[in-house]
Amino acid sequence: MAPLLEVKNLHYYYGNIHSVKGIDLYVDEGEIVTLIGANGAGKTTTLQTISGLTSPRGVRGEILFKGKPIQRLRGNRVVGLGLMQVLEGRHIFAKLSVEENLLTGAYLRKDAAGIREDLGEVYALFPRLLERRAQLGGTLSGGEQQMLAIGRALINKPRMMLLDEPSLGLAPLIIKEIFIAIKKINSEGTTVLFVEQNSKIALATASRGYVLQTGEVVMHNTCENLLNNEDVKKAYLGM
Numbered sequence: 748m749a750p751l752l753e754v755k756n757l758h759y760y761y762g763n764i765h766s767v768k769g770i771d772l773y774v775d776e777g778e779i780v781t782l783i784g785a786n787g788a789g790k791t792t793t794l795q796t797i798s799g800l801t802s803p804r805g806v807r808g809e810i811l812f813k814g815k816p817i818q819r820l821r822g823n824r825v826v827g828l829g830l831m832q833v834l835e836g837r838h839i840f841a842k843l844s845v846e847e848n849l850l851t852g853a854y855l856r857k858d859a860a861g862i863r864e865d866l867g868e869v870y871a872l873f874p875r876l877l878e879r880r881a882q883l884g885g886t887l888s889g890g891e892q893q894m895l896a897i898g899r900a901l902i903n904k905p906r907m908m909l910l911d912e913p914s915l916g917l918a919p920l921i922i923k924e925i926f927i928a929i930k931k932i933n934s935e936g937t938t939v940l941f942v943e944q945n946s947k948i949a950l951a952t953a954s955r956g957y958v959l960q961t962g963e964v965v966m967h968n969t970c971e972n973l974l975n976n977e978d979v980k981k982a983y984l985g986m
């Protein structure tokens with residue numbers, strides 16, 4: 748069966764700056780896959796390009812989602828196909844409550860009953876958001892904001908979820924909690940591709956991983972094999 752997401756010879760140019768240099772990757776339905784790499788490796792650019800959040804003028808190559816080319820589609824069209832990115836830096840609304848923030852994720856929908864039900868599922872995954880449903884987004888802790896950002900993406904039951912550095916700026920215990928939730932989301936049927944600088948937790952969570960270096964994939968394997976690879980251990984696991 749064809750992969751759910753397939754990226755073929757993807758390049759991205761910020762003007763003259765060639766940031767992504769011919770990436771190939773695929774994610775099968777039901778998988779949880781990670782993209783790891785150092786600062787500036789092109790992780791965010793790759794993810795944003797898949798999501799239609801970079802300028803189409805800078806894109807070369809092909810991105811197939813459910814077998815259809817999406818490399819020329821804008822972000823809202825990509826979301827409409829069921830491919831949903833949780834944005835880096837949270838991007839939640841500071842002046843809206845937790846619940847209002849979650850509901851902004853469902854702005855395209857009209858089925859009030861279905862939205863209620865999906866809201867309940869987000870609260871079941873993150874009970875902390877239920878406790879704080881009336882609190883303003885801007886007053887949440889970093890970890891709670893990340894939960895909210897994930898919840899907002901999840902409320903539409905995406906076929907596939909993309910996450911950019913879910914661990915960024917969070918304490919170890921919260922990071923653990925976030926990744927447990929990501930695994931749970933995956934086990935309930937959402938395919939996941941996430942980018943991480945925290946290679947240890949990334950390789951412990953995903954089943955397969957790609958190592959990105961200055962815009963190119965330099966390694967691709969099961970996480971088990973990557974964890975046992977001497978180069979990966981030295982460069983990314985500090986061993």
Ligand SMILES: Nc1ncnc2c1ncn2[C@@H]1O[C@H](COP(=O)(O)OP(=O)(O)OP(=O)(O)O)[C@@H](O)[C@H]1O
Pocket residue numbers: 761764766784785786787788789790791792793944
């Ligand atoms: N708007 C932009 N204009 C020009 N160059 C950019 C822009 N955004 C990113 N770049 C460059 O593209 C390259 C890849 O950046 P990107 O943000 O994708 O890396 P990253 O792997 O996500 O890094 P980090 O781990 O720091 O988040 C970098 O060299 C960066 O300087």
Ligand SMILES: [Mg+2]
Pocket residue numbers: 790791792
């Ligand atoms: Mg980044």
